[in-house]
Amino acid sequence: MTRMQDPGPAAKVAALVSLGVLGALVFAGPVLAQDGTPNVTAGLLEASLVGLGYYLSNSPWLIGIGGFFGLYRPLVAGLLVGIIFGDPVKGAEIGAAINLLYIGFISAGGSIPADPSVAGWVGTALALAGGLDAAAGIALGVAVGLLGTIIFFTRMSVDAVFAHWADARAEQGDISGVARMNWLPPQIFLFIISFFPATVAVYAGAPVVQDWITWLNTNAPWVLKGFEIAGGLLPAIGIALNMRFIFRGTVIPYFFIGYYVSVLSGGGVNIVAIAIIGLALAALHVTFLGARDMGPKGAEA
Amino acid sequence: MTEMTQDPGSGMGTGMGTDTGGGMGEGPKVSLTRGDVQRAFWLWTFFSHANYNYERLQGTAFAQAMAPIIRKLYKTPEDIKAALKRHLVFFNTEPNVGGIIHGAVIAMEEQRANGADIDDDAINSVKSGLMGPLAGIGDSISQGTITPILLTLGIGIAAGDATISGDGNPLGAVIYFVLEVAIMVALAYFFWMQGYDRGRVGVIEMLRSGTLDRFLTGAGVLGNMVMGALTFQFVHVYLTWHFGISAGGGNVTDFDLNRDLLNAMVPGLLPLGLVLLCWWLIARRRMSPLWLLAILVVVAMVGAYPIFTDQPFGCESILNAFFQPAYGADGALGCVPAPAT
Numbered sequence: 001m002t003r004m005q006d007p008g009p010a011a012k013v014a015a016l017v018s019l020g021v022l023g024a025l026v027f028a029g030p031v032l033a034q035d036g037t038p039n040v041t042a043g044l045l046e047a048s049l050v051g052l053g054y055y056l057s058n059s060p061w062l063i064g065i066g067g068f069f070g071l072y073r074p075l076v077a078g079l080l081v082g083i084i085f086g087d088p089v090k091g092a093e094i095g096a097a098i099n100l101l102y103i104g105f106i107s108a109g110g111s112i113p114a115d116p117s118v119a120g121w122v123g124t125a126l127a128l129a130g131g132l133d134a135a136a137g138i139a140l141g142v143a144v145g146l147l148g149t150i151i152f153f154t155r156m157s158v159d160a161v162f163a164h165w166a167d168a169r170a171e172q173g174d175i176s177g178v179a180r181m182n183w184l185p186p187q188i189f190l191f192i193i194s195f196f197p198a199t200v201a202v203y204a205g206a207p208v209v210q211d212w213i214t215w216l217n218t219n220a221p222w223v224l225k226g227f228e229i230a231g232g233l234l235p236a237i238g239i240a241l242n243m244r245f246i247f248r249g250t251v252i253p254y255f256f257i258g259y260y261v262s263v264l265s266g267g268g269v270n271i272v273a274i275a276i277i278g279l280a281l282a283a284l285h286v287t288f289l290g291a292r293d294m295g296p297k298g299a300e301a
Numbered sequence: 302m303t304e305m306t307q308d309p310g311s312g313m314g315t316g317m318g319t320d321t322g323g324g325m326g327e328g329p330k331v332s333l334t335r336g337d338v339q340r341a342f343w344l345w346t347f348f349s350h351a352n353y354n355y356e357r358l359q360g361t362a363f364a365q366a367m368a369p370i371i372r373k374l375y376k377t378p379e380d381i382k383a384a385l386k387r388h389l390v391f392f393n394t395e396p397n398v399g400g401i402i403h404g405a406v407i408a409m410e411e412q413r414a415n416g417a418d419i420d421d422d423a424i425n426s427v428k429s430g431l432m433g434p435l436a437g438i439g440d441s442i443s444q445g446t447i448t449p450i451l452l453t454l455g456i457g458i459a460a461g462d463a464t465i466s467g468d469g470n471p472l473g474a475v476i477y478f479v480l481e482v483a484i485m486v487a488l489a490y491f492f493w494m495q496g497y498d499r500g501r502v503g504v505i506e507m508l509r510s511g512t513l514d515r516f517l518t519g520a521g522v523l524g525n526m527v528m529g530a531l532t533f534q535f536v537h538v539y540l541t542w543h544f545g546i547s548a549g550g551g552n553v554t555d556f557d558l559n560r561d562l563l564n565a566m567v568p569g570l571l572p573l574g575l576v577l578l579c580w581w582l583i584a585r586r587r588m589s590p591l592w593l594l595a596i597l598v599v600v601a602m603v604g605a606y607p608i609f610t611d612q613p614f615g616c617e618s619i620l621n622a623f624f625q626p627a628y629g630a631d632g633a634l635g636c637v638p639a640p641a642t
């Protein structure tokens with residue numbers, strides 16, 4: 001987590017575009033509404049459970065690690081959203097598909113390219129409500145995920161205030177006060193800026209997404225087909241982002257071994273079997289070649 | 302780094318007998334129990350990012366983790382005030398592996414409270430000197446290798462066949478969550494305690510020893526293997542450009558550019574090529590992933606747009622079925638002109 005960086009023009013443009021698109025959806029949705037039967041209905045209870053899950057994923061309450069390394073990941077979020085909406089299998093499938101894009105996700109120095117958590121929680125809920133399949137759900141998750149960066153940057157900026165409140169308590173030698181400033185006010189603030197937007201997004205967004213999917217199905221089915229095609233292409237970005245870390249030095253050939261073992265096994269790739277082969281090769285590599293050319297270079301690129 | 306006369310690594314946690322003080326000698330010796338160090342560990346593990354902000358990053362979280370240590374070691378208001386301010390400064394590292402810094406700092410504070418000659422600069426230089434390198438090493442280990450490998454396992458199990466709905470196994474998500482949390486907590490505890498037991502000098506020795514390099518190399522082998530498998534399972538480039546070739550007598554033979562030419566020469570060329578292209582653009586050409594994302598979405602949409610309105614559904618987009626998913630159960634015969642009936 002060493003790099004400090006500006007989100008850059010691409011992130012700003014992307015956030016604005018998704019904000020614009022989703023905003024237009026909200027206003028145009030009712031106009032386009034047709035009577036179709038929604039697959040899943042999002043009541044206030046379901047929506048607020050999703051909002052609560054999104055808050056918890058950013059919070060310290062699950063040993064810290066269970067948040068950022070657990071609920072924050074769309075794979076886990078998808079399963080839980082699926083349970084909330086009564087379809088855990090489909091929820092986990094959609095969450096897993098969305099997570100493909102964030103498999104190389106690195107939060108470094110307080111800069112994130114997107115918010116996997118909101119993509120997982122809100123994205124899965126909207127995809128379930130809209131009756132989208134996993135591949136098409138990826139595109140929806142990405143759009144929502146870009147919006148999540150707004151919440152993240154707000155939090156990172158405002159939380160600096162609480163550091164100064166802690167300074168004041170340090171001046172009085174108040175140990176408990178300093179410790180409290182690290183969690184109580186920031187978590188109240190985080191709850192407000194994460195729980196309510198996510199809840200509203202699911203509660204108000206689900207019917208809109210349903211209307212849109214229904215409208216697109218009758219009037220422009222090629223857009224949904226485009227979603228599906230994008231769902232086949234976008235995982236390449238997630239994999240490439242992770243390869244920045246591991247695709248170098250003497251271990252590069254193993255990527256091709258992994259790929260072609262899968263090609264030879266045809267459609268039935270068993271990821272656990274590949275991982276076991278990988279562990280065996282890792283033991284051989286380290287034993288006979290040592291750690292050449294693969295030093296810890298950190299969060300570069 | 303400031304020159305330090307004291308090695309905080311030696312004789313930590315042992316008791317009252319040794320007098321390291323030799324100067325101040327005010328009052329009885331204070332020593333931390335294992336429980337104090339563990340309490341600080343849990344405070345950090347829970348709250349390291351509770352107040353993450355642009356000005357101090359994990360600064361206030363460091364102070365919260367030190368609260369039980371400060372309470373135990375320092376009794377006068379001046380000492381407490383100074384210690385709190387010392388640990389409220391800017392701090393940022395990888396929270397799990399980076400805990401080795403906290404361990405070493407706790408050891409230094411314990412010696413300082415017992416009169417050792419360790420000033421603010423010595424403690425600050427350990428924090429600011431080690432947090433950068435450990436952020437790099439830690440991110441490589443936790444976010445760069447362990448998490449993606451376990452995610453790949455979980456996704457592979459939970460998603461099932463990407464093109465079939467309802468055949469996934471939600472246990473994949475449970476397996477990921479349990480393994481990830483267990484491994485990360487164990488890792489964090491290990492590094493925290495190593496830092497406290499070894500002290501500053503021991504930590505630097507450990508980082509130079511090459512053990513971490515070997516671990517990262519092995520994880521790199523495994524990571525590359527599963528990324529390769531993931532590419533095959535989930536990256537789909539639907540370049541199904543069909544030609545209808547007349548076979549005489551009114552029969553039409555289907556020729557699929559991808560199946561009959563590219564895959565016949567190099568199997569699985571397109572998904573592999575796409576991933577390597579994305580890697581090259583992001584890692585070597587420094588292209589923003591967001592631009593790449595926009596480009597791929599535009600390509601998908603253009604590929605799906607129906608230009609050939611006289612063709613049947615699924616065959617009317619650009620260049621016959623350029624980038625279209627294959628149709629039919631056997632994945633063949635995308636857009637060969639339908640036989641005249």
